[in-house]
Amino acid sequence: MTDDTTTTTPNDAGTPTRALATVVDAAELAVTVLGIDGSVLHANPLGARLFQLSAGVASDALTIVLDQVPKQLLDGPEGGTWSGEVSLGSTLERPSVHAVTVHAHHDAAHPAGGYLAILADDVTHERERVARLVHQLEHDPTTGLLNRSAAIARIGEALASPGATTTAVLLIDVDRLADVNDALGHDTGDRLLASTARRLSTAVRPDDLVARIGGDQFIVLCRDLDGPPAALELADRIRRSLTGRLTIQQLELDVSVSVGVAVVDDSWSSSSDEPNPDSRLRALELISRADTAVHAAKQRGRGHTAQFSEQLGSQARVRTELSSALSRALRDGQLEVEYQPIFSAVSEMAEAAEALLRWNHPSRGRVEAGEFIPIAEETGVIVPIGDWVLQQACATARQWIDAGLVGSRFSVHVNVSRLQLAGPTFVNRVVDLLREFRLRPRQVVLEVREASLVDDDSDEVVRSVRALRRVGVRVAIDNFGTGSHALSLMTDIGADVLKLDGSLALPNGASETDTRVVRALVLLAHALNMEVVAERVTGLEQLRRLRAAGCDLVQGHLVGSPAAADQLVVQMEL
Numbered sequence: 263m264t265d266d267t268t269t270t271t272p273n274d275a276g277t278p279t280r281a282l283a284t285v286v287d288a289a290e291l292a293v294t295v296l297g298i299d300g301s302v303l304h305a306n307p308l309g310a311r312l313f314q315l316s317a318g319v320a321s322d323a324l325t326i327v328l329d330q331v332p333k334q335l336l337d338g339p340e341g342g343t344w345s346g347e348v349s350l351g352s353t354l355e356r357p358s359v360h361a362v363t364v365h366a367h368h369d370a371a372h373p374a375g376g377y378l379a380i381l382a383d384d385v386t387h388e389r390e391r392v393a394r395l396v397h398q399l400e401h402d403p404t405t406g407l408l409n410r411s412a413a414i415a416r417i418g419e420a421l422a423s424p425g426a427t428t429t430a431v432l433l434i435d436v437d438r439l440a441d442v443n444d445a446l447g448h449d450t451g452d453r454l455l456a457s458t459a460r461r462l463s464t465a466v467r468p469d470d471l472v473a474r475i476g477g478d479q480f481i482v483l484c485r486d487l488d489g490p491p492a493a494l495e496l497a498d499r500i501r502r503s504l505t506g507r508l509t510i511q512q513l514e515l516d517v518s519v520s521v522g523v524a525v526v527d528d529s530w531s532s533s534s535d536e537p538n539p540d541s542r543l544r545a546l547e548l549i550s551r552a553d554t555a556v557h558a559a560k561q562r563g564r565g566h567t568a569q570f571s572e573q574l575g576s577q578a579r580v581r582t583e584l585s586s587a588l589s590r591a592l593r594d595g596q597l598e599v600e601y602q603p604i605f606s607a608v609s610e611m612a613e614a615a616e617a618l619l620r621w622n623h624p625s626r627g628r629v630e631a632g633e634f635i636p637i638a639e640e641t642g643v644i645v646p647i648g649d650w651v652l653q654q655a656c657a658t659a660r661q662w663i664d665a666g667l668v669g670s671r672f673s674v675h676v677n678v679s680r681l682q683l684a685g686p687t688f689v690n691r692v693v694d695l696l697r698e699f700r701l702r703p704r705q706v707v708l709e710v711r712e713a714s715l716v717d718d719d720s721d722e723v724v725r726s727v728r729a730l731r732r733v734g735v736r737v738a739i740d741n742f743g744t745g746s747h748a749l750s751l752m753t754d755i756g757a758d759v760l761k762l763d764g765s766l767a768l769p770n771g772a773s774e775t776d777t778r779v780v781r782a783l784v785l786l787a788h789a790l791n792m793e794v795v796a797e798r799v800t801g802l803e804q805l806r807r808l809r810a811a812g813c814d815l816v817q818g819h820l821v822g823s824p825a826a827a828d829q830l831v832v833q834m835e836l
Contacts, residue, residue, distance in 0.1 A: 292360070292382040294324065297374025298336075312350070312360070312382055323350050327380060331364050341366040341376065347385070358386040402474040404452050405459035413473035417483050417548060418541030421526065430493035432482040433522040433552035434462065434500065437564040439478035446513065453510045454517065465503040466496075479556075481549065490525045490569065497521045497567045505565055518565035522556030524548050525569065554578045585637050587623065592647055596622050599654045603822035603831050604675065604795060607809045610834040612668070614707065616675040616817065617655040618824050619647070644679045649691065652676050656699040656706065658827045667830060675707040675738065680714040684722040689729045696735075703734030707759055711740045715755055724755055731758065738795070742766070743783075752790055760787045764798025764818075768807045777807055784812040802836070 294309040296302055305315050314321040327348050328336070335342050345363045360382040368376040400412035408416065420429060436458055443451040455474070462480055463472050471483040482500070487493050504519045526548065551570040557578070559568035568574075591597050597619060604614040621629040638644035659674040682688050696703060708730060714723055727737050738759035739752075743766035752760070760783070768780055787794050796808045799818030808816055821834045 292384075294380045294382075296324070296378040296380065298366075298368060298372075298376040298378065299374045301374055303374065303377060309380070309382070312384075324380070326350060327362055327364070327382075328378075330362075331366075335364070335366050336378075339368055341368045348382075358384055359389045361385045404455050405474050406456075407459050407463075407480070408471065408473035410473070410475040413471070413475055413481055413483070414542055414545045414549070416471055416473075417545035420483060420485060421544045421548070422541045427485065428487040428489050428493065429526040430484045430487055430490070430496075431524045431548050431552045432484065432493070432497050432500065433475075433524075433549065433556045434480040434482065434504070435520045435522070435556045435560070436478040436480075436504075437518045437520060437560075442515065450510055450513065454508070454515065457508060457510065458504060458517070458519075461504055462500065465500045475549070481552070490523075493523050493525050494567065494569055497523045497569075501565065501567055520556050520559040520564060521567040522552045522554065522559055523567065523569040524551035524555060551575065581637055584629070584634055585641050585643075588621070588634055588638055588647075589641070589643050591621055591623075592643075592650060596624065597647065597650070598622065599651055599658070599827070600824040601658070601674075601827055601830055602817060602824040604815050604817045605821050605834050607796075607805075607813050607816050610836075612822070612830070612832040613671060613815060614673045614675055615830060616709070617651055617658075617677070619651050619677075639679055639681060642681060645681050645685065648677075648679055648682045652678070652692070653695060656695045656701060659701060659705060660699040661827070662830065667832065670702075673705045673707050673736070675709050677709045677711075677740065680711075680723055683710065683714070683726040685726075689726055689733070692730060692735055693733060704736055707736045707738050709738045709740040709759075709761065710757075712742055715739065727755060727757070731756070752786065752792070756790070757792060759793045759795060761795045761797055762813070767796035767798060767813075768804055768811065769798070770801055770804060772804075772807065777811055780808070780813075781811040788812070 290308070292308040292312040293304075293306045294302065294313055294315070295304040302315055305313065309315070313323045313327075315324075330346060330348055331344050335344050343363065343365045345361070347359055348362050349357070349359050362383075363381045365379040365381075366376070367379075370376075400408060402409045417431065436455070439451055439454065442454055455478075459472070459474065459480065462482070466472055466482055467484070469485070473481050473483075475481050482496075484493060484496060487496070498521075501519055501521045504517065506517065508515050508517045554574050555568045555570040558574050559566040562568070600618045600620055601615040602618055603612040604616060605611065606613050619631055619635070621631075621634055623629045635644070638647055655674045655676045659668075659672070662668045662672065663670075678688075692706070692708070695701075696706065710723070710727065715727070731737055736758035738761050739757045740761050741763045742760050743763045762780065762783070766780065768776055784794050793814045794812070795815040795817055796813045797817050799805055799808065799816045799820045801820060805816060805820060821836065822831045825831070
């Protein structure tokens with residue numbers, strides 16, 4: 263019950279007259295008049311039913327109402343009016359809430375010492391409607407769990423009242439939900455989310471808070487943990503319970519989740535300069551840390567768990583800064599393309615060149631490709647950047663051909679990302695560039711990393727690869743030998759060029775067994791009409807062994823370093 267206001271107003275009215283009783287009986291409110299001594303003086307039909315009056319005796323329902331009225335209103339000499347809400351659920355068959363107004367009039371001359379006029383309006387349906395609206399505002403319609411805004415509020419409340427035990431937030435990311443939506447429809451994706459919510463709710467402890475905070479993300483607030491190890495143990499238990507084969511609409515799905523853990527500790531609580539920072543901001547910071555941790559978990563592969571650390575936070579800040587700067591790098595002319603020649607192992611003449619992207623950051627200087635390419639792929643900016651590199655490489659190849667620097671068999675190799683290949687217009691874009699720069703299809707070799715071809719969501723990539731080969735564009739499997747599906751790529755998907763990863767291309771210290779393995783791979787590749795390029799050639803002995811193993815082409819700093827387009831080397835530098 264809510265006590266709104268209490269006012270005291272003298273009133274000289276006596277007991278209801280017959281005319282007044284007639285009006286009261288016709289009212290749509292439940293009206294009851296009691297004597298100050300508790301006797302029932304009058305009640306209209308609604309009042310009699312509501313308060314279950316019989317033989318003029320006050321009921322339990324009336325007692326509940328009177329228990330809420332301030333004592334000075336009932337016992338004081340002046341009387342007055344009180345308004346509030348009263349729940350009569352414990353006394354009636356149907357739980358109900360009523361807006362009640364009680365007017366007290368004290369009169370010593372009155373036979374009952376005065377009277378209490380009680381007016382009650384049934385607001386049950388209105389309160390239920392408000393409750394439904396509040397529930398809708400705070401809950402996710404797909405899963406029935408708390409939504410993001412409600413979760414943030416609850417986490418903020420928990421952080422505002424810290425205890426002696428450990429508090430943690432677990433962020434659960436459903437792997438490959440977007441692929442399920444794309445391949446099977448959003449209805450199947452929603453069913454997967456609802457199933458995940460049910461299983462997650464049974465995997466946590468009874469007092470843990472569970473919410474859905476985004477498209478494929480859930481969050482668990484855990485309090486009273488016995489230290490950070492307990493948070494990791496709970497996270498691993500949740501991950502295992504949500505991983506496995508699931509049947510949805512007669513479709514079998516292999517489901518996994520990645521989990522990020524953020525623990526409230528002394529270093530975190532002191533990270534703000536304010537003594538009592540806003541609880542919502544603190545909640546958002548904790549969720550952000552869990553999100554950083556789940557990102558680290560995904561980098562290890564699907565279905566992993568990671569805990570936030572200051573090192574992860576520092577790496578995330580650097581990644582965010584580079585991501586923001588990288589989106590401007592292409593526009594501001596900070597990117598350039600260098601070319602590393604690829605030589606024939608027999609003639610020692612350049613037969614191709616690989617286009618290599620370089621970033622000259624205005625304050626950091628030269629940023630290594632291994633540092634910014636993964637960020638470009640994560641953010642999707644690799645698509646416009648990759649298109650720009652492909653265009654630059656085609657234009658440069660045309661310049662070399664027109665200058666007579668290279669022959670008609672010369673080709674330019676360009677690395678393309680999974681996101682580019684998965685795009686619906688990529689194949690047409692390549693064909694348009696060939697036409698624009700008057701290049702034959704075989705003069706462009708698109709290098710695709712082995713991992714991109716065997717990823718779980720590689721169907722679009724493989725379709726593009728096959729379409730490109732049909733029009734005559736050659737495809738190279740890059741970093742061959744770093745994965746577990748290497749041989750199946752050669753036979754099932756197919757390619758035109760095989761680029762042996764530097765770790766496989768008989769580096770210093772390679773044994774005779776290694777040489778036999780490379781020779782066998784070369785023979786298999788040749789049987790499949792593929793050329794073999796050995797990457798990262800750095801020593802003369804390595805070059806000799808690669809030649810003996812039958813490699814067609816070699817690439818590396820020993821034979822030719824990356825350089826600007828006008829500095830292309832066309833013969834081995836030995």
